Amino acid sequence: MRAEAETLTQSIKQSMGLLRRHLDVDAATRRLAELNAKVENPNFWNDAEAAQKIMRERTELEDRLSAVAQFDANLDDAVTLVELAEAENDAEAEKEGIAQLKSLKQDVERRQIEALLSGEVDQNDTYIEVHSGAGGTESCDWARMLFRMYARWAERHKFKVEIIEETAGDEAGIKSATLLVKGHNAHGWAKTESGVHRLVRISPFDSNARRHTSFASVWVYPVIDDRINIDVKESDCRIDTYRSSGAGGQHVNTTDSAVRITHIPTGIVVACQGERSQHKNRATAWNMLRARLYEREMEIREAAANATEATKTDIGWGHQIRSYVLQPYQLVKDLRTGITSGTPSDVLDGDLEPFMEAALAQKVYGGGPAEVEDVE
Numbered sequence: 096m097r098a099e100a101e102t103l104t105q106s107i108k109q110s111m112g113l114l115r116r117h118l119d120v121d122a123a124t125r126r127l128a129e130l131n132a133k134v135e136n137p138n139f140w141n142d143a144e145a146a147q148k149i150m151r152e153r154t155e156l157e158d159r160l161s162a163v164a165q166f167d168a169n170l171d172d173a174v175t176l177v178e179l180a181e182a183e184n185d186a187e188a189e190k191e192g193i194a195q196l197k198s199l200k201q202d203v204e205r206r207q208i209e210a211l212l213s214g215e216v217d218q219n220d221t222y223i224e225v226h227s228g229a230g231g232t233e234s235c236d237w238a239r240m241l242f243r244m245y246a247r248w249a250e251r252h253k254f255k256v257e258i259i260e261e262t263a264g265d266e267a268g269i270k271s272a273t274l275l276v277k278g279h280n281a282h283g284w285a286k287t288e289s290g291v292h293r294l295v296r297i298s299p300f301d302s303n304a305r306r307h308t309s310f311a312s313v314w315v316y317p318v319i320d321d322r323i324n325i326d327v328k329e330s331d332c333r334i335d336t337y338r339s340s341g342a343g344g345q346h347v348n349t350t351d352s353a354v355r356i357t358h359i360p361t362g363i364v365v366a367c368q369g370e371r372s373q374h375k376n377r378a379t380a381w382n383m384l385r386a387r388l389y390e391r392e393m394e395i396r397e398a399a400a401n402a403t404e405a406t407k408t409d410i411g412w413g414h415q416i417r418s419y420v421l422q423p424y425q426l427v428k429d430l431r432t433g434i435t436s437g438t439p440s441d442v443l444d445g446d447l448e449p450f451m452e453a454a455l456a457q458k459v460y461g462g463g464p465a466e467v468e469d470v471e
Contacts, residue, residue, distance in 0.1 A: 107200050111163070118160070173196045211458075217283030218282070219282045222275055225271065225313055235266070236300070237311045238271070238311040240268075257275040259367050282318070293308065296421035352368065352371055354377045429454070436450075
């Protein structure tokens with residue numbers, strides 16, 4: 096086999112070896128057999144909550160085991176194609192086989208990163224909040240761009256997206272907005288995006304075409320399901336209702352359907368205006384508050400999360416996790432991992448996988464902040 100194909104094959108085998116060890120294929124196979132036996136029990140659904148928990152675990156194990164088996168089969172097919180092509184001196188077939196190996200390498204590495212999503216709520220749906228920061232109208236416009244970026248990222252992954260709250264800026268963009276992203280591992284992937292994001296560009300709002308720097312903060316926290324009990328006392332909360340300010344038609348804008356809940360002991364504020372019904376908005380806001388309180392408790396417990404908490408203290412200089420430079424050159428750079436992209440338009444259109452994967456790997460395998468040069 097030629098050098099390129101051999102190198103790709105060895106890299107894939109190494110990644111698959113790590114994937115197998117992380118999964119522990121033998122133990123996972125035995126556990127799946129146990130779960131299948133439980134599902135076949137006639138009384139399985141007598142306890143619906145326990146049954147749903149077992150079904151979730153079963154589905155996850157089936158998915159991981161079938162993925163490993165499929166990777167093995169695809170590797171055998173690609174290697175066989177390359178070997179036959181070399182034997183018959185078929186350059187086109189060899190090129191196709193190498194392309195298959197490259198594609199498989201990306202798939203296996205992505206699955207390897209995904210295997211790191213083993214946190215208690217990594218598999219859950221997630222909320223993504225965006226808030227404008229220092230920079231006035233510029234910052235509000237930047238917040239709108241980030242909001243669209245995460246919506247596009249979610250759509251690329253076939254996740255379902257709902258707008259929970261949106262507060263328009265005074266002149267343009269948004270002051271704040273919240274997305275609900277529904278899909279497997281949605282929170283596990285998105286959680287790496289929490290922090291301050293910085294934009295450098297020629298302002299479309301400046302008649303002198305000067306360069307401006309804008310900031311917006313992103314906060315990601317999981318949707319909490321019935322498996323996790325978060326006790327919130329209503330007496331600790333202040334509940335306000337108001338008229339929705341976003342899109343939604345005449346009814347939304349003429350009734351006090353929007354709901355804001357302030358948790359007085361912690362100062363956490365959540366808001367929902369996505370539904371016409373105040374009752375539905377209230378229920379969603381309570382769920383958001385429970386999720387925020389859960390996330391806060393996790394941050395308190397984990398000393399490693401102190402850096403994440405620090406990014407929320409100020410939306411401005413010195414707290415950003417990523418810079419997006421549109422002028423005087425084109426570059427997106429993550430200040431935590433050093434990952435860069437020379438095509439900001441692709442990143443702003445939702446191409447966030449390289450940044451998320453690097454941040455996940457750093458979180459698990461360690462490593463300090465990357466050395467980066469800042470833009471004046």
